[in-house]
Amino acid sequence: MVIASPRRRRPRSTRTGRRSTLASAALLLIGLLATGGAYAAFTGAAAADSSASASIRGANITDGQKLFAANCATCHGMALQGSKAGPTLIGVGAASVDFQVGTGRMPLAANSPQGEKKPRQFTDAQVKNLAAYVASVSPGPGIPAGKYLTGNGNVAKGAELFRINCAMCHNVAGAGGALTQGKYAPSLKGSTAAHIYEAMVTGPQNMPVFNDQNISPEDKANVISYLQYLDNNASPGGLDLGNLGPVSEGLFVWIFALGSIVGITVWLTAKSN
Amino acid sequence: MTIDTQGPVTTTHGQERAEDASVVGRMANYLDERTSLSGAVKFLGRKIFPDHWSFMLGEVALYSFVVILLSGTFLTFFFQASMSEVQYDGSYIPMKGVEMSAALQSTLNISFDVRGGLLIRQVHYWAALLFVASIGLHMLRVFFTGAFRKPRELNWVVGFLLFVMAMAEGFTGYSLPDDLLSGNGLRIIDGMVKGLPVVGTWISYLLFGGEFPGTDIVGRLYTLHILLLPAIVVALIGIHMVLLIINKHTQFAGPGRTNDNVVGVPIMPVFAAKAGGFFFIVFGVLMLVAATVTINPIWNYGPYDPSPVSAGTQPDWYIGFADGALRLVPPGWEFLIGPYTVSMNIIVPVLALLVLLGAVAAYPFFEAWVTGDRREHHIADRPRNAPTRTAIGAAGLTFYAALWAAASSDIVATHFRLSIESVIHLCQALLIAGPFVAFFVTKRVCLALQKKDREIALHGFESGRIVRLPGGEYIEVHQPLSEYERWRLVSYEDYQPIMLRPDRRGRITAGMRARARVSNWFFEDRISPVSRPELEASQHH
Numbered sequence: 001m002v003i004a005s006p007r008r009r010r011p012r013s014t015r016t017g018r019r020s021t022l023a024s025a026a027l028l029l030i031g032l033l034a035t036g037g038a039y040a041a042f043t044g045a046a047a048a049d050s051s052a053s054a055s056i057r058g059a060n061i062t063d064g065q066k067l068f069a070a071n072c073a074t075c076h077g078m079a080l081q082g083s084k085a086g087p088t089l090i091g092v093g094a095a096s097v098d099f100q101v102g103t104g105r106m107p108l109a110a111n112s113p114q115g116e117k118k119p120r121q122f123t124d125a126q127v128k129n130l131a132a133y134v135a136s137v138s139p140g141p142g143i144p145a146g147k148y149l150t151g152n153g154n155v156a157k158g159a160e161l162f163r164i165n166c167a168m169c170h171n172v173a174g175a176g177g178a179l180t181q182g183k184y185a186p187s188l189k190g191s192t193a194a195h196i197y198e199a200m201v202t203g204p205q206n207m208p209v210f211n212d213q214n215i216s217p218e219d220k221a222n223v224i225s226y227l228q229y230l231d232n233n234a235s236p237g238g239l240d241l242g243n244l245g246p247v248s249e250g251l252f253v254w255i256f257a258l259g260s261i262v263g264i265t266v267w268l269t270a271k272s273n
Numbered sequence: 274m275t276i277d278t279q280g281p282v283t284t285t286h287g288q289e290r291a292e293d294a295s296v297v298g299r300m301a302n303y304l305d306e307r308t309s310l311s312g313a314v315k316f317l318g319r320k321i322f323p324d325h326w327s328f329m330l331g332e333v334a335l336y337s338f339v340v341i342l343l344s345g346t347f348l349t350f351f352f353q354a355s356m357s358e359v360q361y362d363g364s365y366i367p368m369k370g371v372e373m374s375a376a377l378q379s380t381l382n383i384s385f386d387v388r389g390g391l392l393i394r395q396v397h398y399w400a401a402l403l404f405v406a407s408i409g410l411h412m413l414r415v416f417f418t419g420a421f422r423k424p425r426e427l428n429w430v431v432g433f434l435l436f437v438m439a440m441a442e443g444f445t446g447y448s449l450p451d452d453l454l455s456g457n458g459l460r461i462i463d464g465m466v467k468g469l470p471v472v473g474t475w476i477s478y479l480l481f482g483g484e485f486p487g488t489d490i491v492g493r494l495y496t497l498h499i500l501l502l503p504a505i506v507v508a509l510i511g512i513h514m515v516l517l518i519i520n521k522h523t524q525f526a527g528p529g530r531t532n533d534n535v536v537g538v539p540i541m542p543v544f545a546a547k548a549g550g551f552f553f554i555v556f557g558v559l560m561l562v563a564a565t566v567t568i569n570p571i572w573n574y575g576p577y578d579p580s581p582v583s584a585g586t587q588p589d590w591y592i593g594f595a596d597g598a599l600r601l602v603p604p605g606w607e608f609l610i611g612p613y614t615v616s617m618n619i620i621v622p623v624l625a626l627l628v629l630l631g632a633v634a635a636y637p638f639f640e641a642w643v644t645g646d647r648r649e650h651h652i653a654d655r656p657r658n659a660p661t662r663t664a665i666g667a668a669g670l671t672f673y674a675a676l677w678a679a680a681s682s683d684i685v686a687t688h689f690r691l692s693i694e695s696v697i698h699l700c701q702a703l704l705i706a707g708p709f710v711a712f713f714v715t716k717r718v719c720l721a722l723q724k725k726d727r728e729i730a731l732h733g734f735e736s737g738r739i740v741r742l743p744g745g746e747y748i749e750v751h752q753p754l755s756e757y758e759r760w761r762l763v764s765y766e767d768y769q770p771i772m773l774r775p776d777r778r779g780r781i782t783a784g785m786r787a788r789a790r791v792s793n794w795f796f797e798d799r800i801s802p803v804s805r806p807e808l809e810a811s812q813h814h
């Protein structure tokens with residue numbers, strides 16, 4: 001039901017019928033991103049360092065380098081400089097590597113509209129080694145500290161933040177949603193606390209970056225707590241039909257409710273003859 | 274089985290009442306002596322209701338409405354139709370301390386803190402969805418069997434109004450809890466209203482009591498939802514039933530079933546008992562669904578706030594076609610005339626919807642005009658025997674389905690791994706080309722089925738048994754039909770295109786010309802029913 005809302009913020013350009021508004025919105029966004037980016041460049045390094053705690057302790061950078069050369073360099077370049085097949089990894093930080101490799105997105109598979117979550121190829125230790133290696137070449141946002149990942153934050157606060165910042169792409173219950181050009185925001189069911197945190201700080205692909213100025217680390221912990229609350233508690237009303245909203249409810253009523261009632265009417269009238 | 278002829282019929286029902294000495298009997302007698310109710314009971318009790326499963330769809334609508342009334346009454350005890358700001362302090366943890374309107378808080382309280390509240394909320398909501406769905410199917414049944422023909426056109430119109438009222442009931446209900454989903458729904462309506470030329474903004478301000486969303490709308494919708502609209506629906510259902518009784522129910526052709534009688538079971542006691550049982554079946558199915566399946570989890574949506582919009586924000590299914598119409602408008606239909614924005618992207622879909630609804634309401638009158646048929650029709654058509662009508666229905670349904678599918682374009686895209694643009698383009702193609710294809714295919718299928726019926730009526734079923742005649746010739750033995758089976762196949766209305774003839778004053782008006790043309794289009798392809806001479810000829814060889 002979003003299209004007619006003049007305040008729509010979802011990037012579904014072809015459905016709005018408002019190219020001109022969108023164009024100016026895009027310009028505005030670019031401007032904001034540019035200033036925001038510059039700002040983040042100055043303050044971000046410090047913020048990153050603070051969360052880049054020593055959590056990659058025990059990681060083996062040389063092993064990471066070997067793994068990188070064997071699995072990643074074809075696309076990202078031997079010196080992380082990037083190539084036609086992949087962006088530069090300079091400054092992406094350990095968080096980005098941990099997220100991309102830890103969720104199985106990297107190494108990137110065949111060309112689909114976007115890199116997708118898939119069974120990952122590396123062990124925990126190898127992921128950490130890769131992350132440590134990339135971070136050692138040039139620092140960036142680090143792997144989040146454990147204290148933000150406990151899931152003991154304020155669920156209500158997290159829910160509110162999630163609705164405001166994330167629901168337009170991921171749906172209020174984290175069920176996922178469509179973006180333009182075949183891209184989509186995935187379902188967040190079962191995402192680990194660390195990956196949620198890292199997704200927020202690194203903004204994979206079409207997802208915006210939520211740095212610590214946008215959402216403080218404590219609030220990130222609250223968002224994580226909310227998503228974990230949803231994972232751990234079944235819907236109070238019974239089956240949740242995938243939390244897809246009125247579409248799945250409508251299909252359900254036609255197919256199952258009306259379907260079974262029609263079945264009964266056929267049976268009733270057949271008996272009476 | 275009883276046959277209710279339209280002539281006077283004597284009955285023995287209720288005559289033993291007076292002597293009945295039981296408590297019930299005496300009570301009935303007491304009532305009757307004061308109200309003469311027994312006359313009505315006798316009259317209604319003798320009404321006949323034919324049985325075919327599709328004739329029960331209206332009942333499904335009726336019973337879900339009863340469930341809606343019962344559960345809705347319960348909800349009114351606890352719902353607060355107020356938009357004043359409160360801080361949630363109920364027992365659902367992920368909402369603790371969140372600022373919201375009293376409306377949402379009371380709905381959350383019904384869900385989490387009122388005993389049985391969540392079940393009743395879910396029954397109410399599921400029953401509402403089932404109500405409109407069964408109305409839709411009932412309407413299709415009436416359409417495809419031609420049950421809207423004289424003398425039932427008026428009842429069709431009453432039914433149509435019920436359909437519109439049911440959608441309005443549903444939409445006002447959807448908007449009451451003041452959660453994110455309902456607020457977004459209202460936002461769309463607000464956008465549509467504001468998109469109307471000149472009056473739009475005025476109407477929007479009037480509706481919302483100022484700038485959207487304001488603080489009045491929930492209270493106003495509440496009055497509509499629990500007072501005005503239900504009263505209208507109840508009144509219309511009353512008229513619908515009275516007209517049904519006056520017109521009697523249609524029936525499918527069959528031996529002994531003619532245009533002048535109704536064959537079926539009398540309402541009292543058999544049908545009433547069955548209907549009572551059926552009510553509990555519908556109620557039971559709804560309860561089962563409501564007890565096991567979540568609907569409208571407002572606890573996920575949270576309070577309405579104009580900035581966030583959730584992915585997967587959709588209206589309930591029956592408003593989907595309107596949402597879909599908006600989604601299917603290609604970009605760039607908005608332009609400026611001087612300082613005024615002309616929102617063709619809103620005006621066109623709104624007009625399209627009005628035309629669609631208008632066409633539904635007017636169809637019986639259109640068909641009556643085309644056929645020029647002034648007779649009463651009490652025999653329900655088999656859809657194949659009215660190929661053009663059936664094809665028109667299929668075309669309309671395809672049009673509706675394309676709009677409907679478009680409303681879920683984003684969900685279709687993620688679930689079938691398509692891009693949202695291609696889903697929209699697919700729906701656009703379906704919207705424009707689909708009805709023509711559906712019309713053509715349906716008509717051909719109907720004609721083919723009629724042809725097959727004709728073959729069977731004349732030559733019987735193919736038995737698959739091959740027999741060699743003494744002369745060496747092989748034939749397949751056809752199994753002849755019983756008279757009963759044949760009756761079903763041969764009795765239907767055979768219309769022919771209207772001839773263009775001058776009227777009494779020797780003129781041919783443009784209207785007559787148009788009618789002849791449409792009539793020709795309607796009936797040019799037809800398979801006439803097997804006639805008696807044909808039948809006799811086929812039986813003699």
Ligand code: HEM
Binds near residue numbers: 327412
């Ligand atoms: C609140 C919604 C409605 C209720 C409760 C309702 C109820 C009923 C019931 C119980 C019957 C008799 C049983 C049957 O034929 O299924 C009936 C018949 C009929 N209904 Fe409805 N109906 C509703 C909406 C509609 C709509 C939307 C239409 C069409 C636009 C419609 C047109 C008719 C007609 C023409 C008949 C006579 C059918 C015949 O004699 O074969 N009704 N209705």
